[in-house]
Amino acid sequence: MPGQSVVKVNTLCKRYGKVKSVDGISFEVYQGEIFGMVGPNGAGKTTTIECIESLRRPDAGEVEVLGLDPVKDHKQLCERIGVQLQESSLPDRLHVDEALDLFSSFYRKSINWQELLLDLGLQEKARNAYVNLSGGQKQRLFIALALVNDPEIVFFDELTTGLDPQARRTMWELVHRIRDKGKTVFLTTHFMEEAERLCDRVAIIDCGKLIALDTPENLIRDLKEGQRIIFTLQDNVDPAQFHRIKYAESVAVSSDRITISGSSDHLISEVVNFLTGNGIHFRDLRTEQPSLEDVFLKLTGHQVRN
Amino acid sequence: MKKFSKLAVTEFRLFLREPEAAFFTFIFPILMLFIFGSIYGNRQTEFFSGYGSVDASVPAYIAMIIATTGLLSISITVAMYRERGVLKRYRTTPLSSSSVMISQILVGFIMTLIGAVILIITAKLLYNLRFGGNVIDVAIAFILSSSSFFALGFLLAGIAPTARSANVIGMAIYFPNLFLSGATFPKQVFPAALDKISHFIPLRYVVEVMQGMWFGHNWSQHHRDVVILLVILVISVIISALTFRWE
Numbered sequence: 001m002p003g004q005s006v007v008k009v010n011t012l013c014k015r016y017g018k019v020k021s022v023d024g025i026s027f028e029v030y031q032g033e034i035f036g037m038v039g040p041n042g043a044g045k046t047t048t049i050e051c052i053e054s055l056r057r058p059d060a061g062e063v064e065v066l067g068l069d070p071v072k073d074h075k076q077l078c079e080r081i082g083v084q085l086q087e088s089s090l091p092d093r094l095h096v097d098e099a100l101d102l103f104s105s106f107y108r109k110s111i112n113w114q115e116l117l118l119d120l121g122l123q124e125k126a127r128n129a130y131v132n133l134s135g136g137q138k139q140r141l142f143i144a145l146a147l148v149n150d151p152e153i154v155f156f157d158e159l160t161t162g163l164d165p166q167a168r169r170t171m172w173e174l175v176h177r178i179r180d181k182g183k184t185v186f187l188t189t190h191f192m193e194e195a196e197r198l199c200d201r202v203a204i205i206d207c208g209k210l211i212a213l214d215t216p217e218n219l220i221r222d223l224k225e226g227q228r229i230i231f232t233l234q235d236n237v238d239p240a241q242f243h244r245i246k247y248a249e250s251v252a253v254s255s256d257r258i259t260i261s262g263s264s265d266h267l268i269s270e271v272v273n274f275l276t277g278n279g280i281h282f283r284d285l286r287t288e289q290p291s292l293e294d295v296f297l298k299l300t301g302h303q304v305r306n
Numbered sequence: 307m308k309k310f311s312k313l314a315v316t317e318f319r320l321f322l323r324e325p326e327a328a329f330f331t332f333i334f335p336i337l338m339l340f341i342f343g344s345i346y347g348n349r350q351t352e353f354f355s356g357y358g359s360v361d362a363s364v365p366a367y368i369a370m371i372i373a374t375t376g377l378l379s380i381s382i383t384v385a386m387y388r389e390r391g392v393l394k395r396y397r398t399t400p401l402s403s404s405s406v407m408i409s410q411i412l413v414g415f416i417m418t419l420i421g422a423v424i425l426i427i428t429a430k431l432l433y434n435l436r437f438g439g440n441v442i443d444v445a446i447a448f449i450l451s452s453s454s455f456f457a458l459g460f461l462l463a464g465i466a467p468t469a470r471s472a473n474v475i476g477m478a479i480y481f482p483n484l485f486l487s488g489a490t491f492p493k494q495v496f497p498a499a500l501d502k503i504s505h506f507i508p509l510r511y512v513v514e515v516m517q518g519m520w521f522g523h524n525w526s527q528h529h530r531d532v533v534i535l536l537v538i539l540v541i542s543v544i545i546s547a548l549t550f551r552w553e
Binding site: 075079081083088091101105149 | 308309312313316319320323324387390391392394395396397398399400401402552
């Protein structure tokens with residue numbers, strides 16, 4: 001599955017004063033994938049991505065992007081990558097179309113920005129000043145600006161932070177469409193759900209270190225948590241009997257709510273058979289898969305948002 | 307060149323959309339002209355060595371416009387662009403820091419020039435403005451003074467940690483420059499102590515060289531002004547190049 005490697009990071013270190021913001025991180029990003037870095041705020045995600053984007057000079061370690069050195073080949077690299085920053089803005093009174101026109105002029109090669117306006121649903125806002133845009137519209141404008149030079153790699157740093165759930169979903173669709181056009185997407189997020197839904201591979205970062213790197217499916221499978229089947233009892237029955245269910249590895253009871261966990265794929269049919277076979281009335285039966293959130297919790301011992 | 311000219315045109319548009327900046331550059335000097343012109347008129351007097359009050363005020367007000375652009379407009383714009391991440395966003399493109407700086411200087415220069423031309427035309431039409439120098443000398447004095455004060459603006463933007471502090475420092479320097487340099491009140495009315503203080507006010511040298519060239523003085527009478535403005539220019543350029551930060 002891996003295409004050509006487009007980003008190579010080897011034992012990257014960056015410190016601010018005494019704090020090691022990034023402490024020996026190594027990974028590669030392959031052409032055409034959506035690569036995500038997840039971790040809590042302050043984990044070192046932005047510092048890492050900004051070293052790759054040639055905004056910061058690493059203290060130690062090597063970074064190579066599209067065969068270029070971000071420190072030495074700043075200009076050449078900027079021609080070939082698109083960047084959305086976690087914190088940036090445009091002059092208040094700059095109009096959307098003017099911003100696109102301006103940024104296209106910075107590059108040797110640029111695509112027709114009118115099409116970008118259309119693609120990102122900004123055509124009706126073309127004559128609006130930056131200051132009058134909503135959070136989601138600003139973010140879409142920054143995506144458009146990141147695409148204006150038809151880049152090979154697009155970087156999104158906390159793309160959906162501060163957006164409402166609907167705008168967040170729109171962003172996810174946009175990111176998928178960008179990848180479908182053959183571009184590599186490198187993003188950071190502190191939303192585990194976002195990483196799970198969006199990314200082909202996920203790097204989990206905590207305290208400046210890389211803790212795990214794999215596809216979301218593999219990361220979750222390696223957790224060996226299995227699935228949880230949760231239902232509510234309608235009759236007064238003894239929950240102890242549920243231990244007899246085949247493949248049930250643990251049974252948790254909280255008043256009339258029962259949670260049965262196990263790693264076998266057959267667990268669900270065994271549970272349902274047992275309940276109907278014994279005439280036990282139940283409602284609200286659902287299954288819960290472990291998520292990336294659980295992976296993070298297990299690997300670091302703390303929640304993402306503390 | 308393409309990226310630079312587009313940036314300059316964009317900055318030009320943004321300036322015109324900024325009502326406060328446009329007011330102080332284009333309108334305020336004319337209001338000053340109306341007020342003092344209606345009080346003193348423009349009769350020739352020994353007080354201004356044969357020129358009238360308006361004749362002496364116009365080059366002084368041009369000095370004021372130069373100070374407004376350099377100390378307020380440029381310094382605050384650059385500090386704000388940096389604080390709000392506009393410069394950082396530019397940094398992710400192939401745009402160079404010199405393009406950012408030169409576009410600001412160019413736009414500041416054109417705006418100052420437009421402000422000066424509006425002022426001159428108004429004074430000519432309403433108060434029969436007299437001009438005793440030659441245009442080239444005045445242009446040289448104007449370019450030197452602008453360069454010097456715009457560089458000072460970049461220096462302010464470079465050393466101010468935030469946009470707010472650039473604003474405060476800019477104002478704190480601007481107003482003494484405005485009132486103690488002869489740009490608003492002629493220094494001929496200053497008491498001796500005030501006149502001494504005004505020697506430490508950079509804008510004084512802009513006022514002197516602008517008025518001098520306007521009245522047709524010889525450059526040899528203004529060596530000191532030229533040297534001081536050049537020193538300010540060189541020091542400011544060096545410090546602002548060293549302190550330039552994208553974020």
